[in-house]
Amino acid sequence: MTLLLLLDDDARADHVVLQELTDEGDRVRTEKVLVAHLPEKVREREADKPRWVWDDTSRRYPPLLAAGVRVDRCHDLRLCHAILRRSIYARGSAIATGPPTPWDGPRPGAPEPVEVSLFDEDRAETLDVVDELQRQLDAMRESDEPGKLRLLLAAESTGALIAAEMNHVGVPWSVEAHDRILTGMLGPRPRSGRPAKLEALADEVREALAQPNLNLDSQQDLLRGLRAAGYDVESTSRWEIKEIDLPATEPLLAYKKLARLLSANGWTWMDTWIHDGRFRPDYVPGGVVTGRWATSGGGALQLPASIRGAVRADEGWKLVVADAAQLEPRVLAAMSGDAAMAAAGRHADLYQGVVDAGIVENRAQAKVAMLGAIYGATTGPSAVLMPRLTQGFPRAVALVEAAARAGERGDVVATWLGRTSPAPDAAWQDALAAASAEGAGADDVRAARRRGRDWGRFTRNFVVQGTAAEWALCWMASLRRRLRDREAHLVFFLHDEVMVHSPASEADGVAEAVRESALEAGHLLFGDTAVDFALNVAVVDSYDEAK
Numbered sequence: 001m002t003l004l005l006l007l008d009d010d011a012r013a014d015h016v017v018l019q020e021l022t023d024e025g026d027r028v029r030t031e032k033v034l035v036a037h038l039p040e041k042v043r044e045r046e047a048d049k050p051r052w053v054w055d056d057t058s059r060r061y062p063p064l065l066a067a068g069v070r071v072d073r074c075h076d077l078r079l080c081h082a083i084l085r086r087s088i089y090a091r092g093s094a095i096a097t098g099p100p101t102p103w104d105g106p107r108p109g110a111p112e113p114v115e116v117s118l119f120d121e122d123r124a125e126t127l128d129v130v131d132e133l134q135r136q137l138d139a140m141r142e143s144d145e146p147g148k149l150r151l152l153l154a155a156e157s158t159g160a161l162i163a164a165e166m167n168h169v170g171v172p173w174s175v176e177a178h179d180r181i182l183t184g185m186l187g188p189r190p191r192s193g194r195p196a197k198l199e200a201l202a203d204e205v206r207e208a209l210a211q212p213n214l215n216l217d218s219q220q221d222l223l224r225g226l227r228a229a230g231y232d233v234e235s236t237s238r239w240e241i242k243e244i245d246l247p248a249t250e251p252l253l254a255y256k257k258l259a260r261l262l263s264a265n266g267w268t269w270m271d272t273w274i275h276d277g278r279f280r281p282d283y284v285p286g287g288v289v290t291g292r293w294a295t296s297g298g299g300a301l302q303l304p305a306s307i308r309g310a311v312r313a314d315e316g317w318k319l320v321v322a323d324a325a326q327l328e329p330r331v332l333a334a335m336s337g338d339a340a341m342a343a344a345g346r347h348a349d350l351y352q353g354v355v356d357a358g359i360v361e362n363r364a365q366a367k368v369a370m371l372g373a374i375y376g377a378t379t380g381p382s383a384v385l386m387p388r389l390t391q392g393f394p395r396a397v398a399l400v401e402a403a404a405r406a407g408e409r410g411d412v413v414a415t416w417l418g419r420t421s422p423a424p425d426a427a428w429q430d431a432l433a434a435a436s437a438e439g440a441g442a443d444d445v446r447a448a449r450r451r452g453r454d455w456g457r458f459t460r461n462f463v464v465q466g467t468a469a470e471w472a473l474c475w476m477a478s479l480r481r482r483l484r485d486r487e488a489h490l491v492f493f494l495h496d497e498v499m500v501h502s503p504a505s506e507a508d509g510v511a512e513a514v515r516e517s518a519l520e521a522g523h524l525l526f527g528d529t530a531v532d533f534a535l536n537v538a539v540v541d542s543y544d545e546a547k
Contacts, residue, residue: 170278
């Protein structure tokens with residue numbers, strides 16, 4: 001029997017209600033606990049190895065961490081509700097078929113989701129955690145794939161614990177190294193205005209365009225300035241600017257790169273986000289519709305290579321940095337059961353394995369073809385190479401093609417464990433209906449086909465990217481368990497990459513734990529799969545040393 005300890009708010013602000021339940025949701029006993037005494041109560045009950053059930057990990061767990069208390073397992077009702085609400089495995093449940101409730105809203109402070117929320121009422125409305133837990137237990141019990149769904153909900157909830165723990169411990173960060181990097185690239189920190197090197201580049205661009213008052217930080221002004229100088233451009237993107245042969249091209253590209261660094265990770269960012277030698281971003285598990293994480297502050301998922309030298313291990317410690325090599329193609333091979341693609345994936349470099357299998361002539365072609373299959377490139381080199389990939393890896397290509405066709409029809413698709421894509425919005429459905437109506441015009445038909453292809457590319461990628469996110473959650477959960485009795489701790493996660501801050505004496509053991517966790521994640525999801533989930537693992541003093 002799994003012991004569930006459900007945490008609920010009491011009518012009085014100074015108490016919480018702690019309910020002990022069986023794994024079927026039956027109440028064993030209830031007690032009221034003073035908020036001030038809650039950390040000690042949680043510490044005491046952890047000896048029973050319960051699964052804590054609460055409304056929102058991002059709300060409940062940080063105060064416990066601040067009091068020095070960690071929990072092993074939890075069930076995050078809000079995150080799990082979001083999965084069950086849409087999952088095809090629970091489509092007949094009361095959660096999936098019922099009207100929107102307050103549980104359908106995003107957690108306070110979370111970034112806006114990819115699609116519009118189903119429910120946008122007052123989030124201060126009281127949440128009935130007892131009722132919600134029972135509905136979720138019923139949905140899992142009655143689901144088409146209870147084993148897969150339980151694993152997904154457990155992984156998602158553990159991910160929420162990991163996110164809070166990483167925020168609590170923080171990424172080791174040297175402000176001195178960060179300042180040296182910024183000074184070297186931008187010039188000394190100015191009291192006001194632009195740094196010297198950025199100002200010099202701005203002057204060079206203005207002189208080349210003969211516009212001494214041009215504001216390079218305004219896209220509209222810069223676009224007008226380029227057109228006034230005689231250049232036919234549609235945007236100020238660096239991709240379009242790179243194609244222009246003008247004296248201002250190089251300094252303008254350099255300016256845009258440095259200006260981005262200054263605004264995203266410059267001195268102001270450092271003052272805001274680095275405290276006591278630690279960077280503590282706010283991760284949002286499940287913040288992207290595929291299950292990938294987002295951040296609501298700090299930009300941890302977009303740390304540029306130029307400042308990674310500021311991420312430095314403490315004295316006597318090391319950073320163990322690992323990334324999963326070509327994760328999405330390996331996940332596709334495992335999902336589809338494509339033996340030929342799995343064989344190619346036994347190489348540390350899957351793309352080279354594709355070449356060695358005789359599918360394409362070189363590694364560059366292998367990468368283009370594989371990413372084209374996953375992301376749905378229909379033109380250019382990837383389209384030319386797709387017939388070869390289809391012949392060499394028929395089951396893998398058939399899986400993503402089926403997902404694409406489903407999206408084009410307006411159907412939903414699911415990841416390996418059951419996270420399910422949103423249905424197209426009303427405008428998409430209206431366009432499809434208009435194109436299918438008798439006497440539909442050519443413009444309606446073309447618009448519907450274009451929308452269909454776009455949504456098909458989304459669903460094609462959804463099944464692979466979402467399953468890769470599930471693998472990564474299982475990887476981190478397994479690693480977290482292996483680090484439980486060590487001083488080392490997870491400090492950073494980026495889609496298919498993790499970083500552990502470890503005492504130097506433990507670093508080799510931690511690196512092995514990272515590898516073992518990757519193997520376990522593959523077996524958890526896919527059983528006795530022939531696919532190798534290869535890792536690049538480095539033990540380094542600073543993040544920029546990890547290659």
